[in-house]
Structure formats: structure tokens, C-alpha cells
Amino acid sequence: MRSFKILLATAMLVLSALPAIPAGAQAEGELIKVEAEGFAPIKGGDMSGAREAAKRSAYRDALEKALGAHVTGITEMKNYEVVKDKVFSQTTGLVKQFDIVREKVGDDGILYLTAICQVARVALDGVLGPAVLDALGNPRVMVLLDERIGDTPSFLSTAESEVMRVFEKAGYLLVDLTQAGMIKGIDLYEAWANNDPEFFRQLARDFHADVLIYGKAYASSFADQVISGVRIYGVRSTVQLKAVLANTAYQLGSDAVEEKTKGVSVEDGAIKGLQPAASKASKSIVHKIAYALVSGSAGGIPGRTVNVKISNMTFKDAKGLKSVLEDVDGVTAVYQRLFRDKRLEIDVVSEFTSEEIASMLSDLGYDIEDLSSATVEGTLNEKPAEKSE
Secondary structure: OHHHHHHHHHHOOOOOOOOOOOOOOEEEOOEEEEEEEEEEEOOOOOHHHHHHHHHHHHHHHHHHHHHHHHHHHHOOOOOHHHHHHHHHOOOOOOEEEEEEEEEEEOOOOEEEEEEEEEEEHHHHHHHHHHHHHHHHOOOEEEEEEEEEEOOEEOOOOHHHHHHHHHHHHOOOEEOOHHHHHHHOOOOHHHHHHOOOHHHHHHHHHHOOOOEEEEEEEEEEEEEEEEEOOEEEEEEEEEEEEEEEEOOOOOEEEEEEEEEEEEEOOHHHHHHHHHHHHHHHHHHHHHHHHHHHHHHOOOOOOOOEEEEEEEEOOOHHHHHHHHHHHHOOOOEEEEEEEEEEOOEEEEEEEEOOOHHHHHHHHHHOOEEEEEEOOOEEEEEEOOOOOOOOO
């Protein structure tokens, strides 16, 4: 019940007043055009230095206006200010064109300039998506594709591997591949044919995933010809993806991409087509999922996920740590990813930040060696500190 209340409260934390689409901001295909203003004091007569500082100020203004227009065009977004600050720390490559149209020195000794800027949507997505994920709490993603060449299931998993690569690069936590491999005996083709989202939702729950990416990847020959004594096959490859929230079956996004390729065999052509098709389909929904989750429209996910890795652990130590964390008020769940060579890897879903979890571990006698917004790494001491009664 507590985790449900946390989820409900989180979903309702939507800003009541998001920035309106700025005057002069307009979408032009893959670019957002804005008029930006910047200023900087002229120190010691250094006009060149003032101009560079004013341009940096204008870059930030351009990004803020473009981001406001982009977010408003997607959905309302909670934690907007936190997300915006994270995006501002990565401005490189976002502003694709910067043309100064006006420049003047005021009576106050400050250089003012106005510029017309073009901000790239794709580049903006590239930093906005991970920033949203971090603010959201790093949802766990599970990928399941029925992959076939003709009528035969493919053992290569070309499309599935590419989908996982795209989502991992975007910053999502992935369900352990060795665990996911345990379900390869399930007839995904039949599940797709029966159009049963509940089947896939239950699979996601069984493997403690927050989001399930499922779909079909199939390739077949549509033509062949002999060129210089070599038979060349034309192959049509299609990847269809759907993304659903595991606890509600809410659809977060979907896409289908087709590629036509040629190869010296049907399998060769299929590999050449399935990989780019899977990449395009994944990239079209990878950030849509983050936006849908952070907006609250999808219901959100229960808590923030922090990946914890601890070395120098016996199996008894690992069980003990999991038990201690599960008993902490505010921890929703603890999922074991891996225990190998005295190294434990777990996902802790809770209302705590990684820094707060690191502090807990430190109090329990663990040496913290590395810390980020989504991960904690450490080592168990030879003689861990005793917990006070």
C-alpha cells in the first residue's frame, strides 16, 4: 500500500504551469527555430571576451526556448525544472545554427546580442531522454522479440540484440539477459497471433520488469537473380515493436519499420535488414517511453531503481544484505541480477536516491568506491561494522 501511495503521489506531481511555447519558436522539420538573446559585461575593454560570454548566454536562452517548445509539444512533464537543469549541462551539439542579427553596447557597459538559432530535435532528444530517465528513477526494461527468417525461428536474435543496445545506450536498466534466456521455450509467435497483452504483461511481472518491449522481427525473400554466376537474394525485413507498462498494460509507444536488402543468402540479407530496422524502430520509441512515464499519464513506475554492486561477498553475506534492505521502510523491492565470483549485483527499488542508499551501505560497514545517480559500487570490509541495537 505504501508503494502505491508513493506511485500515486509521484504521478500527480505535474507542474501546473509549464512554459508556454515561446514567441518566435517554431518547428521546421527536425529543427526548432528560435530567436535568442544574450548579454555580458565588457571588462577592461575586452570586446572579444564579452562577445563570447554573450554568445554562451544566448545559447542557453535558445536551448531554454527550444526545450520549452519541445516539451510542450510532447506532453506535460513533472520535475521539469530538474530535467531542464540536467539538459543545460549538455548543450554541445544541440544548437546547430547560430546567426547573430543584432548587437549593441548599452549605456551600462553591457554587450547585448540577438541571434536566430536552429536547435536539433534529435540531438535534444538525445540528452533530454536520459535526463528524464534519471529524474524518473531508471525503469527496468525487458525485451522480447519473435524473430524469424521465412517460417523458421532465427537463432541469431539480430533484431532483439539491437533493440537492447539502443535502450541500454539511452540509459535504461535491462533485465538480466541470462534470466530472459530462460523463457526462450515460450511460443512468442502464438502469443502474438492471439493478441494477448496480458500474457506479455505477466511475463514482465515474473521477471520484475517495469517496461516490456515486445514484438516481431521477420524476413523473407521476395526475389532472386544470378549475377556473374552468383545468386543474389532480395530480402524484405520488418520489425514491429510495442512498449507497455508492466503493471497496467498501458501502451507507451509502438512502431514498425521495413527494410529491403540484398544478400548471397536469405539469412545474409535478413541480417543486413533486421539490424537497421530494429535500430530505427527502437529509436522512434525509446524517448517516447520516458516522456510517457515522467508525465504521469501512464501511471508511472513504483519508485527509483538504483543498481548496487558489492564485491568480496559470500553467498551468506549476499542473502543477509538483501534481507536488510528489504526490511528498510521506503524500499519497494530488491531484485538480484547476479552473484558470481564473490560479487553481488542487485537492483534496489525505493524512494531513496543513490547517495542515500550509499549512506545506508556505509553505515552497515561497506566501503563505497563509486557513485552515480543510478549506481552504487562498493566492497564488503573484512570485519563489517556491527549494527547498533
